[in-house]
Amino acid sequence: ESVLTQSPGTLSLSPGERATLSCRASQSVSSNYIAWYQQKPGQAPRLLIYGTSSRATGIPDSFSGSGSGTDFTLTINRLEPEDFAVYYCQRYGSSLWTFGQGTKVEIK
Amino acid sequence: QLQLQESGPGLLKTSETLSLICTVSGDSVSSSGYYWAWIRQPPGKGLEWIASVYYGGNAYYNPSLKSRVTISIDTSKNQFSLKLSSVTAADTAVYYCARQSVRSTPRLDYWGQGTLVTVSS
Numbered sequence: 001e002s003v004l005t006q007s008p009g010t011l012s013l014s015p016g017e018r019a020t021l022s023c024r025a026s027q028s029v030s031s032n033y034i035a036w037y038q039q040k041p042g043q044a045p046r047l048l049i050y051g052t053s054s055r056a057t058g059i060p061d062s063f064s065g066s067g068s069g070t071d072f073t074l075t076i077n078r079l080e081p082e083d084f085a086v087y088y089c090q091r092y093g094s095s096l097w098t099f100g101q102g103t104k105v106e107i108k
Numbered sequence: 109q110l111q112l113q114e115s116g117p118g119l120l121k122t123s124e125t126l127s128l129i130c131t132v133s134g135d136s137v138s139s140s141g142y143y144w145a146w147i148r149q150p151p152g153k154g155l156e157w158i159a160s161v162y163y164g165g166n167a168y169y170n171p172s173l174k175s176r177v178t179i180s181i182d183t184s185k186n187q188f189s190l191k192l193s194s195v196t197a198a199d200t201a202v203y204y205c206a207r208q209s210v211r212s213t214p215r216l217d218y219w220g221q222g223t224l225v226t227v228s229s
Contacts, residue, residue: 032212032213032214033213033214035213035214035215035216037155037216043221044204044219044220044221044222045155045204045216045219046219047215047216047217050209050213050214050215050217051212051213051215054213056215056217088154088155090155090215090216092214092215095168096157096168096170096171097145097147097157097160097170097208097216098157099154099155099156099157100154101154102154102155
């Protein structure tokens with residue numbers, strides 16, 4: 001079973017800074033099968049990125065995804081106040097959905 | 109606009125069976141190209157996928173929960189449901205239902221607001 005490890009656990013940044021979140025898979029993953037979600041307190045997760053780099057409907061272009069093989073990255077350019085949240089990567093494969101443990105982006 | 113709404117008891121006792129329903133509006137659970145999924149999140153923890161079902165009845169499960177889980181779909185009511193047997197405190201979580209696209213780039217693109225289920229002795 002492929003495990004997803006996200007780093008760092010917490011990222012402390014100021015509004016306007018860039019956030020770089022990492023997601024590493026224990027086995028190689030098709031780039032079609034990596035997605036990212038944002039979750040704010042008390043809310044359901046929201047799809048941000050799918051297929052490694054495609055933005056979901058309504059997601060601003062300040063969010064971008066990249067990567068291949070076992071290493072994937074979510075980048076948030078110019079953090080806005082509403083971007084401070086927890087972010088999860090997710091993998092689909094062999095009829096299984098696996099989530100990383102999450103990265104919290106907090107205000108410094 | 110697609111909406112999903114979870115419903116079911118919020119409090120259970122150890123060894124009981126958890127039963128949740130997800131009602132879908134704005135789309136049909138019979139739409140091709142979409143499965144329908146349940147995901148849960150224990151308080152303060154991460155996300156765990158539970159199971160997914162297709163309108164034709166095809167379903168697949170998280171191996172760690174498979175022995176206790178049944179997912180089903182009712183196209184006449186535009187709903188799908190989850191049953192989790194023999195619950196313990198470890199099953200206390202917010203349970204989400206979601207639409208699952210299984211085209212070339214699978215993703216969970218619409219989520220319900222979630223419902224908290226607490227298991228106590």
